[in-house]
Amino acid sequence: MRWLLVGRSRRKPVSLHCLLIASAAFTGIGILFLTLRSLDDPTPSSFTTHHFTTTVTQPEDEKQITKTKGCATVEEMGDDFRGGFLEQSLRVRNIIQRHFDLNGAARIRGLPPAEFCRQRFVIAKASEAGFGNEMYKILTAAVLSVILNRSLIIGQTRGKYPFGEYISYTNTAFTLNEVKHLWRQNGCLTTYGKHLVMRIDDFQRPLKTNVLCSNWREWEEPIIWFQNTTDAVAAQFFLKNVHVEMRKAASELFGQPEKHS
Helix, strand or coil: CCCCCCCCCCCCCCCHHHHHHHHHHHHHHHHHHHHHHHHCCCCCCCCCCCCEEEEEECHHHCCEEEEEECCCCHHHHCHHHCCHHHHHHHHHHHHHHHHHHHHCHHHHCCCCHHHHCCCCEEEECCCCCCHHHHHHHHHHHHHHHHHHCCEEEECCECCECCCCCCCCCCCCCECHHHHHHHHHHCCCCCCCCCCCCEEEEECCCCCCCCCCCCCHHHCCCCEEEEECCCCCHHHHHHHHCCCHHHHHHHHHHHCCHHHCC
16 A cells, blocks of 8 residues: 655545445444344353452341452451460470570689589681671570570670670670680689580581480580581581480570471
8 A cells, every 4th residue: 555645646635425325334233233133042151250248237227238259358367376386485485585585604614613614615606708697607506505494605706796896795605715714713624623624526527426325414515516517507406416415405596397297
C-alpha cells in the first residue's frame, strides 16, 4: 500500500451516499450479532474465585453475616508459634546469666586458693583474619564454657583483644595472662601440684577430633581449646555426642534435636 503525501490522486473520490450505505450495513450486521449472542446460554467463567462466602439470615429482624476466608493471613499462620521464640530466648539468656554469675571472672578471682586451683577453663583464641570466622571461634568457646561448666578465657595478641576496636568485652572472661598469674599466686603448682595444662581438640581434623566420641565434662586438663571452629556447626555436634551427659548439657542450650528434625 502506498500513501500519496504530495500531489494529486488520480482515483475518484468516494461519494457521501456510498459511505452512508456502508455504515448502515455494518450497523445492521452488528445488531444482528448482538441479538443472536443474547439468546445463547451464558458460559460460566473458569476462573471463579471465592475469597469470601457470605451468609445472611434475618431472625427477628436481626441480620447475621458470616464470612469464611479461603486462605489464612501471614499473621494467622504465625499464631501457632506466637510467643515461642521469646520464651526460648529468655530461657537461654537465663542459663547464660546463671553460668557467668557462678563461673565469671568477677567471682572466680576471689575464690580461696584450694577452690581456685580446682577451677577449669575454656579458651577462645582468634585473630583478625576475618570478622565472621574469627568471631565464631569466640562464640563457640563461650558456648562450650556453658556446656562444660567452665570459666571463659579470651586470648589476647600483644595485650589486645581480637577486634577490640569494634567490640567491647565485659569482665566475665579472663585473659590467659591473668589466669597464669592467679595460678602462680594461689600456689596451684607449688602447693597443690597442679600444672596449668591446655588440651587442644582440632575440629577441622575429623579423624582426630573428640567432638562426638569423648565425654568432655570428664576431662581434667585445666584449659580446653576447641580449635578451628569457624562456623556455628561445631558446637551443635555435641548434640550427637555418644555420651548422654554431653548430649543433655548441649540440649540445655540448643533444645532437643528430635523436636526439630
